[in-house]
Amino acid sequence: MQISILDGMSDTTIKVDSGVRDRLRAVAHRRHVTLGALLDSVSRDLERAERMKEIAEQYETYAREDPAGFRAEISESHDWDQLAGDTLPPARNEYPDLQR
Incomplete structure (x- = not known):
């Protein structure tokens, strides 16, 4: 299954399993946002989580080494x-x- 995302400047199509698409659509519907807005929010959350994980690892290294x-x-x-x-x-x- 493909999802087309319109962001106002260009559109992108990604291939996802239809179950994934349905879950994303359902969450977007409950939040009253577009699928593109939901994916933007989720991707920002993932970026932040990855950055926080990197910071925690740096602190752990610092604590262990000094x-x-x-x-x-x-x-x-x-x-x-x-x-x-x-x-x-x-x-x-x-x-x-x-x-x-």
């Missing part, structure tokens, strides 16, 4: 949060062995 530097950065981040009046508690369970 624990002291990582602890110092976490501590400084908490200090800045307090100075800014951030009332959220720090995420202590994120890196429990590196917290002060």
Whole structure:
């Protein structure tokens, strides 16, 4: 099955299984958006999720390769949060062995 997506400037056709097309159409219908708008939103969400995963992996590498530097950065981040009046508690369970 093919889906044609019109974005105002050009159109693109992608081949997808008819079940995939039907699920996407149903979600787009429930959200009252076009299929193109839904796919745009989903692709942006996927990009953001991938970027957040990359950032988490970089932090894990930093924590593993330079624990002291990582602890110092976490501590400084908490200090800045307090100075800014951030009332959220720090995420202590994120890196429990590196917290002060």
